[in-house]
Amino acid sequence: MIGIVIVSHSRRLAEGLKELAEAMSQVQVPIAAAGGVDDPEHPLGTDGMRVLEAIREVLSDEGALVFADIGSARLSAEMAIELLEADEQAKVHFCEAPLVEGVLAAAVQIAAGSDSITVMREARQAGAMLAETPEATGGGVEREFTIRNRLGLHARPAALLVRTMGAFEGDIRLENLSRGKQPVSAKSINGIMLSDVSGGDSVRVTAPADKAEAVFTAMQRLIDDNFGDPEDAAVESASSSGSAEEMAILPQTRAGALVGVAIAPGFALGPLHHVQQALLKIEPVRVEDPAVEIERLDRALIDAEAELNTLLQNPDISPGDAERQIFMAHITYLHDQEIITEVRERIRRESICAAAIWQQTLSALADRYAALEDRLLQARAIDVIDVGQRVLRFLTDTRTAPRYPTEPAVLAFQELHPSDVAALADSPALGICTAYGGKTSHAGILASGLSIPVIFSLGEALNAVPEGQQVMLDGGAARLLQAPDSEAVAAMEQARLDWQARRNEAEAARLLTAETRDGHRVQVAANMTSADELPMIAHSGAEEIGLLRTEFLYMGRDTAPDEEEQYEIYRRIVRGLEGRPLTIRTADIGGDKPVPYMKRPKEMNPNLGWRGLRYSLDEPALFETQLAAILRASADGPVRIMFPMVSTLSETRAARERVNKVMERLRRAGKPFDEQLQIGIMIEVPAAVELAPRLASEVDFFSIGTNDLTQYVMAADRANPKLQKLSDPFHPAVLRMIARTIEAAHEANIRVGMCGAMAGNPQAIPILVGLGLDEFSMPARDIAEFKLVTRRLSHSTCRLLATAVIRLDSSKAVHERVMSFLAQLEQDTSAS
Numbered sequence: 001m002i003g004i005v006i007v008s009h010s011r012r013l014a015e016g017l018k019e020l021a022e023a024m025s026q027v028q029v030p031i032a033a034a035g036g037v038d039d040p041e042h043p044l045g046t047d048g049m050r051v052l053e054a055i056r057e058v059l060s061d062e063g064a065l066v067f068a069d070i071g072s073a074r075l076s077a078e079m080a081i082e083l084l085e086a087d088e089q090a091k092v093h094f095c096e097a098p099l100v101e102g103v104l105a106a107a108v109q110i111a112a113g114s115d116s117i118t119v120m121r122e123a124r125q126a127g128a129m130l131a132e133t134p135e136a137t138g139g140g141v142e143r144e145f146t147i148r149n150r151l152g153l154h155a156r157p158a159a160l161l162v163r164t165m166g167a168f169e170g171d172i173r174l175e176n177l178s179r180g181k182q183p184v185s186a187k188s189i190n191g192i193m194l195s196d197v198s199g200g201d202s203v204r205v206t207a208p209a210d211k212a213e214a215v216f217t218a219m220q221r222l223i224d225d226n227f228g229d230p231e232d233a234a235v236e237s238a239s240s241s242g243s244a245e246e247m248a249i250l251p252q253t254r255a256g257a258l259v260g261v262a263i264a265p266g267f268a269l270g271p272l273h274h275v276q277q278a279l280l281k282i283e284p285v286r287v288e289d290p291a292v293e294i295e296r297l298d299r300a301l302i303d304a305e306a307e308l309n310t311l312l313q314n315p316d317i318s319p320g321d322a323e324r325q326i327f328m329a330h331i332t333y334l335h336d337q338e339i340i341t342e343v344r345e346r347i348r349r350e351s352i353c354a355a356a357i358w359q360q361t362l363s364a365l366a367d368r369y370a371a372l373e374d375r376l377l378q379a380r381a382i383d384v385i386d387v388g389q390r391v392l393r394f395l396t397d398t399r400t401a402p403r404y405p406t407e408p409a410v411l412a413f414q415e416l417h418p419s420d421v422a423a424l425a426d427s428p429a430l431g432i433c434t435a436y437g438g439k440t441s442h443a444g445i446l447a448s449g450l451s452i453p454v455i456f457s458l459g460e461a462l463n464a465v466p467e468g469q470q471v472m473l474d475g476g477a478a479r480l481l482q483a484p485d486s487e488a489v490a491a492m493e494q495a496r497l498d499w500q501a502r503r504n505e506a507e508a509a510r511l512l513t514a515e516t517r518d519g520h521r522v523q524v525a526a527n528m529t530s531a532d533e534l535p536m537i538a539h540s541g542a543e544e545i546g547l548l549r550t551e552f553l554y555m556g557r558d559t560a561p562d563e564e565e566q567y568e569i570y571r572r573i574v575r576g577l578e579g580r581p582l583t584i585r586t587a588d589i590g591g592d593k594p595v596p597y598m599k600r601p602k603e604m605n606p607n608l609g610w611r612g613l614r615y616s617l618d619e620p621a622l623f624e625t626q627l628a629a630i631l632r633a634s635a636d637g638p639v640r641i642m643f644p645m646v647s648t649l650s651e652t653r654a655a656r657e658r659v660n661k662v663m664e665r666l667r668r669a670g671k672p673f674d675e676q677l678q679i680g681i682m683i684e685v686p687a688a689v690e691l692a693p694r695l696a697s698e699v700d701f702f703s704i705g706t707n708d709l710t711q712y713v714m715a716a717d718r719a720n721p722k723l724q725k726l727s728d729p730f731h732p733a734v735l736r737m738i739a740r741t742i743e744a745a746h747e748a749n750i751r752v753g754m755c756g757a758m759a760g761n762p763q764a765i766p767i768l769v770g771l772g773l774d775e776f777s778m779p780a781r782d783i784a785e786f787k788l789v790t791r792r793l794s795h796s797t798c799r800l801l802a803t804a805v806i807r808l809d810s811s812k813a814v815h816e817r818v819m820s821f822l823a824q825l826e827q828d829t830s831a832s
Contacts, residue, residue, distance in 0.1 A: 002110045002119060003030035003058025006103055007051050007068040007077045009044045010305075011036030013331055021103050027111035027163065030058035031103075044302075046073045051080035055092055057558070063091035063116055065106055065123070069099045069335040097123040099337050112166025112187060122188055141212035144177065144204050145219055149226045152198035157227035162187055164218050170208035172215055177202040258458040258465075260433070262478035263444050266453035267496035268431030269489060271468045273409040275420075282392070284356040290347045293354040297343060300354075300394035305334050307390065330418065333387040339365065355395040362388030386417040404429070410471050412462055421446040431455075431473040433480055435462045455480060506784040510541035514776070514787045520795035522769065524786060525583070525777035527755055531569055534576045537780045541787065544581040546703065546777025547642070547755035548573065550626065551587055558597055560622060566629035574637040581638040583703070583777075584630050585682070586623070588612045588644040607708075607717065612645025613681075617654055627662045634674035642703055646681040646688050652698045655679075682755075684708035689737045696748030703777070704741055706756030710734050729758040730818075731811040735767065739806055742772045753777055763818045765789050766825075770802025792829055 004021070008014040014035025021031055032054035037045040051066070058064050066081065068074045074094070081092050093116070095102060102123040109119040147153065153161060165172050165186040174192065175183040178201035184192065186205065197203060207215035287293050308331050333339075339361060346357045366384040392398075404411065404427040411429045413420065415436045421443055424432075429452055437456040438444055447454045453475025465471065465482055472484040472492050476499075481488060515521040525546030526537045537545065553561045553569065574582055588611060589598065603609035616623040633639055643655050656679060666673055683689060684705035696702070706729045711717060713734050716726035728734075738754075745752035753775030758764045760778030762785060768776065769790065776786065801821055805814045 001030055001060060002062045002106075002116055003032070003055075003060060003064035004103060004106055004110070005051065005054045005058060005064060005066045005077075006031065006033050006035065006099070007046060007054075007066060007073045008033075008035040008099065008335065009046060009069060009073060010331065010335070011043065013069070013335060017100060017103055020100075021107040024104050025107040025111035025163075029107050029110045030060070030064075031107065032057045044305075046076035048076040048079040048083070051076050052083050055080060055084065056088075059088060059091060061091070063093065065093055065095045065116070065120065067095050067097060067099050067103050067106070067123075069337055093120065095120055095123050097337075099335060108162050109166075109187075112163045114166060114187070118187075125188075140171070140173070140206040141209050142204055142206045143212075143216050143219075144202055145223055147197055147199060147201050147203060148223055149199055152201060153192055153195070153227070157222075158192040160227055161192060161222060164222060165215070168207070168211050168215055168218075170211055171206075172208075172211075173206040175204040175206070177204055257482075258461055258480040260458040260478045260480070261438055261444075261456045262476060263447050263454035263456050264450050264452065265476040265499070266431070266451070266473075267475070267492055267499065268410055268453050268473040269484070269492065270430045270470070271409050272412055272465055272471045273405045274412045274463070274467055275404065282353075282356045282359045282396070284360075285353045286351055287347075287353050288351075290351055293347050294344050296395060297340075297347070297354040297358065300358075300391050301334050301340070303394045304387070304390045305331055308334075330383065330387050330390075333384065334391070355392060358395060359388065359392060362391075383418065386419050389417075390419065410473060412465070414463070416443040416447060416456070418443050418446055421450070424450070431475065433458055433462060433473060435459055502788075506788045509787040509791055510784040512541075512787055512791065514790040516769065516790060516793045516795040516798070518795050520769070522773065522790065523753070523775040524783055525753070525755075525775055526780045526783065527777050528573075531573055533780070534573060538576065540780035540783045542580070542780060542783055544583070545573070545577065546583050546753055546775055548582060548584045549588070550585060551589065554587055554589065554598075560597075560625075563625045563629045563632075566626060567632050570629055570633035570639070571636050574633050574639060577637060579637060581640060583640040583642050583680070584633075585642045585644055586613070586616055586626055586630075589615050607711070613643045613651055613655055614645060614647070616643075617651065617658070620658070623658060624662050627659055628666060631659075631662060631666060631673040631677065632671055634677050635672040639674065640678040640680060640701070642680045642682060642701075644682045644705070645684065645708070646695070647685045648687065649691060649694055649698065652681060652695060656698070683741045684712070684756075686712055686737065689741055692741050692744035693747065696744050696750055699750065701750050702741060702745045702752040703775075704738060704752065704754040704756060704773075706734070706738070706754060706758040709737060709756070713737055725811075728811040729756070730764070730767075730814045732806055732808050732814060735771075735806045735814070738768070738773075739771050739802070746772060751775065760786060762786070762789050763815065763822070766793055766798045766821060767802050767805055767814075767818065769793060769795060770798030770800070771806075792825060 006014045006017050008017070011033070012035070014033035018031045018033040022029070034047070034051045034054035036043045037047050037050075039045070046068075055064055055066065066077045068077045077094055081089060081094065084092060095106070097105075097120075105125070106119050106123040109122045114122070149157065161174075172186040173183040174186040174195065174197075175181065176195045176197050178198075179196055181195045183204075183206065184195055186192065195203075205215065205219055343354070343357050343361050346352070346361070347354055350357070362384055366388070404424075406428065408428040408430050410431045410433065411424075411427070413432070413434045416432065416434050431453040432447060432450070433455045435458055444456055447456075453473045455473060455475060455478045458480055462480070465480075470483055472481040472488065473479070474481075474492065474495070484492070513521055514524045523543055523546075524541065525544045526540055526542035527547045527549070528534075528537060528545050529549050530552050550566075553566060570582075570584065589600075600610065600615075610618070616626075627641070630639060630641055641659065643652070646652055646655075659679060663673065663675075678700035680699050680701035680703060681688070681695060682705045683692065683695075683702050685708070688695060689709075692702070710727055710729045710731070714726045714728075714731060742752050751774045752772075753759075754768065754773055755777040759768070759776040760782035765776075765786065766789075778786065801817070805817055808814050808817065
């Protein structure tokens with residue numbers, strides 16, 4: 001397979017682009033990131049030897065393509081290519097394409113099986129505004145389809161379509177009939193994206209006569225599967241009245257209120273302040289030395305990136321936060337080779353100041369995004385403006401920022417920028433509202449995490465609200481009311497008090513025990529995916545870690561971690577928990593968590609395949625390395641080992657034998673570990689439920705994985721959007737499996753927990769408490785609410801509920817019974 005090498009001045013940019021390309025292609029394409037230099041004080045730059053190593057890492061007989069960002073990156077890449085052997089050089093090509101768009105287009109085309117010529121052509125066209133119209137081959141057969149998924153053919157579905165059509169020989173074309181677009185190649189990611197296909201649009205597919213039926217069948221299958229999007233992202237048709245969200249995006253006035261799009265819940269009452277966001281006005285001044293202006297541009301780009309990096313260094317931002325990802329995307333804009341080259345060439349050609357050329361170029365780019373009909377692509381226009389303004393401030397030596405009032409107020413923006421959200425921390429904002437913008441914008445994603453109400457897309461009517469006008473915001477209902485009367489204020493105050501009281505109660509319960517009113521106590525634990533989550537978990541009120549997923553140690557790299565690397569990570573987590581237990585699940589490799597360098601065979605049904613413990617037992621070196629690291633970490637604090645995907649007694653016994661073998665090796669080496677370390681298994685296979693009484697005698701604890709258990713009990717792939725109604729852990733068949741597992745564990749006098757998604761679901765709490773579950777392990781964010789609900793329950797009443805629901809006939813009936821139970825609980829709590 002053709003390989004890709006990403007050369008960038010920024011290591012984080014290269015690695016982030018690699019991650020994005022891998023997610024887009026969804027087929028393992030060989031990609032190597034060669035970014036930055038090994039200088040902690042000056043990490044920006046390129047290293048020819050690092051590029052050389054990256055090329056050789058991905059180079060195969062089919063060749064490799066090298067992409068680079070600005071300036072010396074290309075020189076480093078060319079030097080690296082020159083250092084290759086002659087036969088290697090013949091297979092490597094430097095691709096002159098926009099870095100981000102080019103790499104993404106190339107990855108999709110490679111995944112679709114395209115040859116190197118096609119891949120390079122698509123990559124080079126990535127920045128073009130119009131895709132070439134493919135020539136008709138004659139004899140084509142046509143058929144029309146309606147695209148159902150609400151978001152249309154955005155990036156991921158477009159990539160899926162390209163890969164599917166790439167499996168067929170011949171010319172296959174797609175034409176967006178609803179938008180009057182020209183036909184494009186259905187094998188071109190650029191063509192599909194630029195066709196601007198939205199949910200409900202009609203498209204025409206044309207295929208060679210001898211392939212037509214197979215092509216049309218494949219197209220219909222993609223549509224039936226909603227292109228992999230969730231089922232709730234579907235629309236009826238282009239002629240329908242539109243989904244609820246689409247309706248809400250249109251500004252409305254209801255009973256004197258402006259209604260927009262809800263971004264963050266909450267309530268606010270106060271004077272409205274219009275935040276002025278005047279764009280910098282730049283006159284096109286002629287310059288004597290264009291080279292000096294180009295140097296000023298390069299310096300402004302570096303300074304703007306440094307400013308963004310300062311935002312990224314905020315200790316409150318973790319690697320997985322949306323804020324980090326968004327500002328990393330802004331850094332990507334600063335490295336857009338096509339834009340920077342265009343600005344430089346215009347400065348040289350026109351002898352106009354860099355600020356004017358930069359503003360004109362970025363404004364034109366933002367206009368092109370805004371003109372698209374796809375809302376996801378439209379939302380990128382505000383990011384372009386935000387990045388453009390950031391660079392302009394450095395080019396013009398002006399550090400202007402929106403002026404916020406010194407007294408509490410509701411802030412009104414024409415459209416919120418991501419940088420505005422970052423600057424709001426020190427403002428006395430009671431709430432935020434905007435005339436334009438939507439949930440899919442980066443500003444919307446950032447603002448959704450604020451602790452104040454936020455409403456977008458109230459329309460031009462917002463601009464007509466007088467400065468200082470008293471307004472009321474209801475973030476959950478996306479409603480702004482002008483000059484509210486006393487009755488409206490009283491109703492809002494009550495709603496706000498109820499909402500805030502619930503939050504306060506949950507926060508107050510965060511550090512309390514999870515104990516019912518009649519004294520029944522359960523353990524509350526947190527699920528953990530990465531060591532970076534430790535600070536959040538430490539604050540959450542978790543009494544322990546019920547599940548540390550260790551797959552993160554193996555993924556996103558080229559070789560498996562050795563014993564020392566794993567040991568240091570486990571030990572750091574153990575010490576950070578300060579005596580709270582840590583349950584480490586051995587790697588659940590396979591299924592939906594593939595690891596490419598392990599060269600595992602392709603499986604028709606990987607979720608039922610060679611994964612979990614069955615894989616670990618077949619790879620003793622890998623398994624024993626992990627066991628040794630876990631055991632050594634147990635010398636620093638309480639650690640448990642948990643094995644995933646157990647189906648048989650022989651697997652359990654074989655795993656314990658491996659643990660004993662590693663223990664003996666560590667004893668001989670004089671390396672300490674906890675001799676009394678507990679060993680448990682996950683119950684997520686129906687066979688394990690059937691064998692639970694026998695398995696309980698072999699281990700120290702059970703942990704129920706409801707995500708897998710549900711899909712296996714119901715024979716419903718949890719990733720298939722058409723089967724979501726079946727894939728419900730509240731189905732009585734699943735609840736009975738859970739009940740049998742708990743009963744078997746308690747008969748053997750061992751503890752039983754749950755680490756699947758069901759454990760943190762408020763509806764599930766009374767059922768699981770009633771069934772006798774001992775430990776609930778969930779995302780850290782759910783723990784405070786879990787404790788609040790649990791402390792309002794009666795164990796005896798929960799037992800009656802659990803006995804009743806497992807006798808019902810459907811998940812719908814279970815949900816209805818539980819909702820009625822919780823509603824009554826709220827009434828009783830309020831009355832008391």
